[in-house]
Amino acid sequence: MSEWPAQPKVLGTRVPRVDGPAKVTGQARYSSDIQAPGLLIGMILRSPWPAARIQRINLEKARQMPGIKAAVAVQEGPRIVRYYGEELAAVAGVSRQACEDALRAIEVEAEPLPFVVREEDARKPDAPRVWEQAPNMPPPRVREEGNVDEALKECAAVIEGFYTTSVQLHHPMETHGGTVRWDDEGVTAWISTQGIFSVRDGLAGALRLDQSKVRVVTEYMGGGFGSKFGPGVEGVLAARLAREAGAPVRLMLSRFEEALAVGNRPSSFQRIRLGAKADGTLHVFDYENYGTAGVGAGQATEGGGGGADLPMPYIYRVPNRRIKQTTVAVNAGSSRAFRAPGHPVASFGMESAMDDLAVKLGMDPLELRIKNDPSEIRQREYRIGAERFGWKEKYRKPGSSPGPIKVGVGVASATWGGGGSSRTQGEIQINPDGTVEVRLGVQDIGTGTRTVAAVTAAEVLGLAPDQVTVKIGDTRYPPGPGSGGSVTAASVAPTVYDVCTRALEELQKQTGLPDVRGENWRAACKKLGVTPLVVQGRWREGLSSSGVGGVQFAEVAVDTETGLVTVRKIVVGQDCGLIVDPLTAESQVNGGVIMGIGLALYEERVMDWQSGVVLNPNFETYKLPGIADVPEIDIVLINMPERGVIGLGEPVHIPTAAAIANAVANALGVRVNSLPITPRKVLAALGKVPTAKA
Amino acid sequence: MKPFEFVTALSTESARELLGPKGQYLAGGNDLLGRPKDDITEANRLVNIKALPGLDRIEPGADHWRIGALVTIAQIEDHPEIRKVFPGLHQAAAEVGSQQIRNVATLGGNLAQHSRCWYYRHRDIQCLKKRGRICYAIEGDNRYHALFTGNVCISPVVSNLAIALTALDATAIVLRDGQERRMSMAELYELAWDNPTAHHSLRPGDLILRVEIPTQRRRSAYLQISEKHAFDWALVSCAAAANLENGRLRNVRVALGCISPVPHQVAAANQFLEGKAPDDDVPDHAADLLLAGAEPQTHNAYKIPMARALIRRTLRQLQA
Amino acid sequence: MKGSETPSTGRLSRRDFFKGLGTTALAAAASQAESVAQELQKINAEKVLGPGPVPVTLKVNGKTHKLELEPRVTLLDALRNHLGLTGPKEGCDRASCGACTVWLDGVTIYACQKLAIDAQGHEITTVEGLTPDGRLTPVQRAFVERDALQCGYCTPGFVMSVSALLRKNPRPTVEDVRHACAGNLCRCGTHPRILEAALVAAGLPPVSTTRTEVINHV
Secondary structure (H helix, E strand, O other): OOOOOOOOOOOOOOOOOOOHHHHHOOOOOEOOOOOOOOOEEEEEEEOOOOOEEEEEEEOHHHHHOOOEEEEEEOOOOOEEEOOOOOEEEEEEEOOHHHHHHHHHOOEEEEEEOOOOOOHHHHOOOOOOOOOOOOOOOOOOEEEEEOOHHHHHHOOOEEEEEEEEEOOEOOOOOOOOEEEEEEEOOEEEEEEOOOOHHHHHHHHHHHHOOOHHHEEEEOOEOOOOOOOOOOOHHHHHHHHHHHHHHOOOEEEEOOHHHHHHHOOOEOOEEEEEEEEEOOOOOEEEEEEEEEEEOHHHOOOOOOOOOOOOOOOOOOOOOOOEEEEEEEEEOOOOOOOOOOOOOOHHHHHHHHHHHHHHHHHHHOOOHHHHHHHHOOOHHHHHHHHHHHHHHOHHHHOOOOOOOOOOEEEEEEEEEOOEOOOOOOOOEEEEEEOOOOOEEEEEEOOOOOOOHHHHHHHHHHHHHOOOHHHEEEEEOEOOOOEOOOOOOOOHHHHHHHHHHHHHHHHHHHHHHHHOOOOOOHHHHHHHHHOOOOOOEEEEEEOOOOOEOOOEOOEEEEEEEEEOOOOOEEEEEEEEEEEOEOOOOHHHHHHHHHHHHHHHHHHHHHOOOOEOOOOOOEOOOOOOOOOOOOHHHOOEEEEEEEEOHHHOEOOOOOHHHOOHHHHHHHHHHHHHOOOOOEOOOOHHHHHHHOOOOOOOOO | OOOOEEEEOOOHHHHHHHHOOOEEEEOOOHHHHHHHHOOOOOOOEEEEOOOOOOOOOEEOOOOEEEEEOOOEHHHHHHOHHHHHHOHHHHHHHHOOOOHHHHHHOEHHHHHHOOOOOOOOOOOOOOOHHHOOOOOHHHHOOOOOOOOOOOOOOOOOOOOHHHHHHHHOOOEEEEEEOOEEEEEEHHHHHOHHHHOOOOOOOOOOOOEEEEEEEEOOOOEEEEEEEOOOOOOOOOOEEEEEEEEEEOOEEEEEEEEEEOOOOOOEOOHHHHHHHOOOOOOOOHHHHHHHHHHOOOOOOOOOOOHHHHHHHHHHHHHHHHHO | OOOOOOOOOOOOOHHHHHHHHOHHHHHOOHHHHHHHHHHHHHHHOOOOEOOOOEEEEEEEOOEEEEEEEOOOOEHHHHHHHHOOOOOOOOOOOOOOOOOOEEEEOOEEEEHHHOEHHHHOOOEEEOHHHOOOOOOOOHHHHHHHHOOOOOOOOOHHHHHHHHHHHHHHOOOOOHHHHHHHHOOOOOOOOOHHHHHHHHHHHOOOOOOOOEEEEEEEOO
């Protein structure tokens, strides 16, 4: 069985990102930076109706506009569109301006249809149907274990709460889309994606091409968070436009479009009854939830896992449970997998209920968790984190902080998988001058994949990371998984280990030298003559595993006069098996936590029930945490080399919002049970808001 | 954006002439360019006024300062003397947008900016302010909207500087049809009180030349609350200016922003505060007077307690 | 009341004209002043330009470029799509994210909300122009060493904001850095590291808002 070295030289050290220099100088080329002779710009026309029967799309005028080289409809013939922003047609032209003018010249004959955009409206029996053949809210699926009604009577304390979250948008800084070029060999697509092979597959299918004729290249991409799998409607449109125009087309969505049509995290409306015995042992869990996945209505959407169902009762085992879940369809963009799909919202619901129960029992909320959490690693993380955080000193009964700025603390937990894909392959090219190139068909979505590969190769070969060139993001390279589920590091590291180990064996065989590593490297490579050595390998067992915990503590200060919540500190206790590079691992933790602050305090997609539009399709009113909103983040990473490499990107995003919500409730003595926790909601919870006139 | 012409004016006369029927003045462009990008307003010609002479000066004076309309928000924020003489103006400037915005945004542009109501700003909604049929905010999501209005549109004024300048009793000098007109801040916005399609009292062709700020009030302060800690529009803002004699307020002015189409001032509140120390329940009583008659919508009643807190804190800051 | 100083209408003095032009003209030697004025008066003298493409001269990273652009083309569009400078990125096209941050005469602006035609006569600097010889500046080195980047899309914008801050204020406080960078958004969550990098680049102790301990599980 393979094993990582017991005393690694490079693994586990702080190695700066190998693609850092390219990024800070602006040299890194993203999908929208690709230059090509004759490049055209593509743009999409979208439905201004939240629901409509499209009878005819007339592209003739648009085609005649100056500078326009192609125009296509998404679909020929009459069709029904079901949300504001659904794609109708696209044009390609010599400039943005030409395209903007051409879009205005497209004539659409449509009959607006009734629509519904709010969950509470869509649930009503007389609501307009999003899909004609199905009710907006199907009867819930029910899972039952034990006897809930009996068990409720056996409890010393039962709480009932209603916890809600809003639709959250991915909003990666780089929008969706890319550049597509046709040539004699087929199609080359530079798409901003988390999964180059998913794009290849999707394009080949949509364009009816052999897969071998489709090449996808993504050297750098500006974030995805789950929303960038497959070519998307925009990728296929770019390819169709490029084919019609006979020229490469760059089609990138605008920020406005990102808010409409490329995915989101479903909302939730969670009614929870949670009961425990006198000693705090959880005894009963009665749960109802619905949320909206937009028009997706719970179906697996592109990228999978976008439905509104939640894994409950999350990390706890409760002997008596009844769980009813359903999804509500509305006329809005479909959901997509979003950084730990289901988990941040599940953690919020469950951990809010746990804190409410702790209050009712008169128990320290941390003690309640220690009592009930079956995970050994999280038990460690509670202890380590609590000491680091100063939980014993900081925890006070809810609302007991003197005002007007009230301080409170909260805790919440996570569970995640994050194992590697056995289907990962890779190769290495060793040149006679000693230079080394590792090639992997995977992506770096900002997590540091290149660096993971470089560090692993350096460790095995006895080199320094900057002596290893890592090439990724090309479907011509040996394949790897899409970057979702936090699997990339656990796929890449064991694969590179295998590739490099085999390469050492080969090199030793070919040169007759017993040890070619480190100082011997150059001399050994020279013996290759003029021919480089290329060795392939694949993912290897024993170097990675799956299953992590994670605990976060939050300290907040709430201004009870204005309602403003300030997060002061987050303490993170996180395991991820073998830490490949603590520097980049910390950055992942920061990223997950900061995104969690957004979920907790700022982010919600707002729909207008009157017109059916998204009211905040921009960064002005869909608010992302900025540098002034970022607290002190104190991280304890638990290195478990015996478990091998496990992914980190998602677990660190899971409990943050839940911990913050608990901290706010602890500060105020009353709970704001709805995310985002805005000043408006805090003041309302404190009873300070006068009731409005009718 | 739809196509437009561009011309740089070298005098205010030619600027007015070049404007034509559908032209707009371009200074910093933060607001102006955002609008055609979403087809909010149509300008077939942009008249660049940044080359107009003499409008970019900060001129200190014993009785009053003059700040040209082309002075950038960054220049106001960075000016060390403004910080001492008009601290409320400094604070208001520091909260405008981001550094990148402040570097190009002008005093004139900040005062003349259009509504930020998300219905008004939406490319596919024809609201009352855009000469559509209805105000969508009234029955819709009005969390950011006004508590007071004289007409059906409930979009509030959001200019930070307008609020600070109101408290300082500043005067805007506006060139209209070749004549300079002096407008108080109240006059600069009063048309928006009655007229749902107005953002302020400026007519097409009007050009703000400068603002004159009396130095009479030695103390001033500006505070706002936003949902984020920076780079976010205010939910409510408050400015106050006064002299402090033996701990008592003299010539005091208090103004609230983001709750009315005009900077919100109540004479009775100013009169009540006159001669009082802003301690104990004096600020609360002033808040009662300032917020009397507030008509909250379905989602913005929270602005009332928020405004009360800001009034108290802003008055307290005058004592600092 | 008419002010007594500068007339608000009427003819320009040459002095006022130059003042209106900004620093570029002021930096020109006196002997060149005449020709600059004449050139500008020739080109711009209240001539209505567009709506079709017109000559636009942009000085970017020290080089002068002559383009043909419609007035509605933004500076960002001109830089990326007409000059091939892809360092500044498009993140929102609405002056709200900072991915397009460039310098105009040494101060940060959003290139997406500036018309190219309106950027004439100014010195524009993109991230590519920070190091003509390709070597990393202290700010860029600090970003790499402190891992102040992840996907990297927002990075050129932050580099421009931090670099501009340090030019103006070589010893910034934590608050100064936050104030200078509030207009740059990052979805990956690099903010704590950017704060560190800015202070390190200034030669100050890296007040870190992130502290990490790696505990080896036994």
